[in-house]
Amino acid sequence: MKPTHHTAPRTRTLLATALAALLLAGTGCSSKAGSPGSTADGADGIKTGPGVTGKTIRLGALTDLTGPYATLGKSIVQAQQMWADEVNARGGICDRRIEIVVKDHGYDVQKAVTAYADLSQDVVALPQVIGSPVMAALLDDIERDKVLTFPQAWAASLLDRDAVQVLGTTYDIDMIAAVDFLTRTKGLAKGDTIGHVHFEGDYGANALEGSRWAAKKAGLKLAGQKIKATDTDLSAQVSALRKEGVKAILISAGPAQTASLVGVAASRGLKVPVVSSAPGYAPQLMKTPAAPALAAMLNVVSAAPAVSSELAGVRKMVAAYKKKYPDSLVDSGVLSGYSAAQLMGTDLKKACDNGSLAREDVVKAHRSQSGVDVGLGTAQDFSDKAQPANTSTYVHKPDAKAVGAAVNVEDAHTAPGVEQYLASRTP
Numbered sequence: 194m195k196p197t198h199h200t201a202p203r204t205r206t207l208l209a210t211a212l213a214a215l216l217l218a219g220t221g222c223s224s225k226a227g228s229p230g231s232t233a234d235g236a237d238g239i240k241t242g243p244g245v246t247g248k249t250i251r252l253g254a255l256t257d258l259t260g261p262y263a264t265l266g267k268s269i270v271q272a273q274q275m276w277a278d279e280v281n282a283r284g285g286i287c288d289r290r291i292e293i294v295v296k297d298h299g300y301d302v303q304k305a306v307t308a309y310a311d312l313s314q315d316v317v318a319l320p321q322v323i324g325s326p327v328m329a330a331l332l333d334d335i336e337r338d339k340v341l342t343f344p345q346a347w348a349a350s351l352l353d354r355d356a357v358q359v360l361g362t363t364y365d366i367d368m369i370a371a372v373d374f375l376t377r378t379k380g381l382a383k384g385d386t387i388g389h390v391h392f393e394g395d396y397g398a399n400a401l402e403g404s405r406w407a408a409k410k411a412g413l414k415l416a417g418q419k420i421k422a423t424d425t426d427l428s429a430q431v432s433a434l435r436k437e438g439v440k441a442i443l444i445s446a447g448p449a450q451t452a453s454l455v456g457v458a459a460s461r462g463l464k465v466p467v468v469s470s471a472p473g474y475a476p477q478l479m480k481t482p483a484a485p486a487l488a489a490m491l492n493v494v495s496a497a498p499a500v501s502s503e504l505a506g507v508r509k510m511v512a513a514y515k516k517k518y519p520d521s522l523v524d525s526g527v528l529s530g531y532s533a534a535q536l537m538g539t540d541l542k543k544a545c546d547n548g549s550l551a552r553e554d555v556v557k558a559h560r561s562q563s564g565v566d567v568g569l570g571t572a573q574d575f576s577d578k579a580q581p582a583n584t585s586t587y588v589h590k591p592d593a594k595a596v597g598a599a600v601n602v603e604d605a606h607t608a609p610g611v612e613q614y615l616a617s618r619t620p
Contacts, residue, residue, distance in 0.1 A: 239287060240549035244317030250285070250541060250550065251292045252277075253316035253340075255308055255331075257323045260300030261422050261447050264475055268526030269321050269345060269533075270295055272510075275517050276534035286538060287545035293320075300422065302330045313338055317552055320537040321345055321530060325395040332357065339552040341540065341559055343533045345526075347496075348395035349402070349618075353579045356556050360533055360573060361496025363581045364396060364470055365403030366615075368443060370586040370608040371468040371494045372407035375441045379466045383412030388434040390418045390427065390454055391445040400445035400470060406614055420446060427453040431461060441466045448475040455490050456483030464490060471495035476524045476598030479591055492602060493589040497570045500528050500597035506568030511596055523597050528569060535567040571605045584611050 236247055244251040254273065256266040270293075277291040285291060296312050298305035305327040312319075313334070318341040322328055325346040335342050335356050342357050349363040362370075368389075375381050389404045391397030401417060408415040416437040418430040427450060434442060435458075442458070442465060444451050451473040458465070467490050474493045478484065498504060500511055500523050510531050511523055544550050544558035559575050566572040573582040588603040 237288065238548065239545060240551050240554065242317065242551035243313075244315055244552075245289070245550045248289055249292050250287070250289045251294060251316050252537065253312045253319045254293055254295045254321040255298055255305055255312065255319065255323065255327065256295060256321055256345075257300045258297040260298075261449065262300060262323055262472070264448070264477060264522075264524070265345070265472070265526040266297070266323055268521070268524050269323070269530030271518050271521060272514060272527045272530035273320055273534040275514060276531055276538070278517075279513070280538060286541045287550060289550075291538075298324075298327060300324055300327070302326050306330055309334060313340060316340065317550060318537060318540075318555055319343065320533045325351075328357070329395055339556055341537070341552070341556050343537065345529060345533075346396065347581075348399040349581075350395050350399065352581065355560065355578055358559065358575060359581050360529075360536065361571075361581065361583050362586055364400040364445060365406070366581060366584055366608075366611055367470050367494045367496070367586055368400045368403035368445065369407040369611055369614060370588075371443055371470075371492075372404060372411060372413070373608040373610070374468060374492065374494065374588055374603070375466060376411050376413075379441060381411070381413060381440055384414070385440040386414040386416055386437050388416045388418060388437065388439040388442040389445070390420060390430050390434075390442065390450070392422055392447075392450075393419050396470075396472075397445050400443075403614070404443050406617075407610065410610055420450065422447065425449045425453055426457075428457050430454065431457045431463060434458075435461065435463050439463075439465060441468070443468050444473050445470040446473050448473060448478055451491070452478045452481055452483040452487065455486045456481075459483075459486035459490065467491050469493045471497070471525060474525070474589075474591070474599065476522050479593040479598045484591075484593060487591045488593065491591055493591075493599065494586050495525065495589060496583060496586055497525065497528050497532065498587050498605070499589045499595070499599040499601045500525060501592070501595040501600050504568065504570070507570075510569065525597065525599075527597075532567060532569040535569065536565060536573065539565055539567065580615065584615070 258266045296308035323345040325348045328344045328346045347363050540559040544555045563574040563576040564572045571585045584607045585605040589599040592600045
């Protein structure tokens with residue numbers, strides 16, 4: 194039903210109020226300071242370097258605890274600290290305790306650059322760096338310093354670097370999977386128009402590459418709408434897409450933008466399927482006025498299963514997290530952060546077995562591995578730096594009653610066309 198002139202502003206006001214609270218959610222985090230180790234053989238014969246002593250392995254996290262991804266940052270930080278505590282309770286790695294030093298950049302690139310300059314002196318690797326713009330600014334420094342880094346960012350521009358590992362799929366692969374999902378399950382046909390609302394920068398640009406390729410292959414028209422990370426009222430974008438006559442909408446942005454898009458579209462009668470990239474959904478959204486529309490209209494494409502998954506490893510992790518952080522929501526960031534930490538642990542153990550925890554040797558140990566499965570989703574292949582670690586995606590849908598407020602709709606699979614698309618990108 195078309196809203197009255199009184200209803201639409203009220204809907205936008207309710208959404209803006211709820212989403213403002215979401216955006217401001219965050220937490221402080223302290224970290225231990227320390228001096229870097231020099232490259233040398235330890236008493237146990239293990240070669241060491243910056244971030245490693247005879248007693249400790251120090252890892253770093255460049256995260257967002259006060260910006261648009263504050264809720265994600267908090268979840269990842271806590272999940273990775275839980276992993277470190279579990280490892281240390283078992284005696285550590287290479288007979289050394291794990292320490293994680295956390296720096297908050299608030300999704301500000303300059304703050305992140307400054308934080309990296311400080312942090313990089315004292316750590317051997319980075320199991321967490323949030324943000325495509327942040328990673329873009331740090332890529333050359335990370336590669337120069339040979340600091341193995343797992344970004345919480347999935348742009349294809351981060352591929353082809355020895356020290357940087359995109360875990361799971363890249364944004365373009367996710368959008369190819371999203372278009373496939375829409376054409377298979379939502380009745381889209383050749384000649385139909387789909388919208389794609391996306392952040393500016395590497396995140397949105399890479400997602401748009403995938404949606405354009407998939408739309409062309411499926412005979413669909415694509416209407417793109419570029420937005421900024423500070424845009425939280427998408428009324429104008431909804432109006433534009435409505436004029437285009439879109440039959441479905443893709444969104445590659447943050448949770449606040451997804452809620453605004455879906456909430457405003459529903460209030461204006463544009464009740465079409467919406468598919469989000471994984472960073473665009475958070476369980477907190479199901480406590481906003483947009484919740485009914487999200488439940489009815491939204492699906493999420495992700496390289497990871499929903500945290501409500503029945504996978505034994507995921508269930509064990511969720512139970513441990515709830516016990517350790519009883520006042521925190523379990524969201525996709527918990528799974529993403531814990532999985533990255535587990536994979537980092539695998540690399541450190543391999544490097545220890547090879548006799549060296551020096552940075553460059555941790556990177557070599559990482560690149561020597563393929564088919565790595567820590568029981569939290571699909572196996573990862575790290576042997577080809579030019580390719581994503583995996584091409585399989587899950588599809589979720591919001592469910593306020595489920596752990597993480599999402600449930601799996603489709604299990605992991607590689608969408609038709611992905612292999613062809615990747616081959617077309619290979620020089």
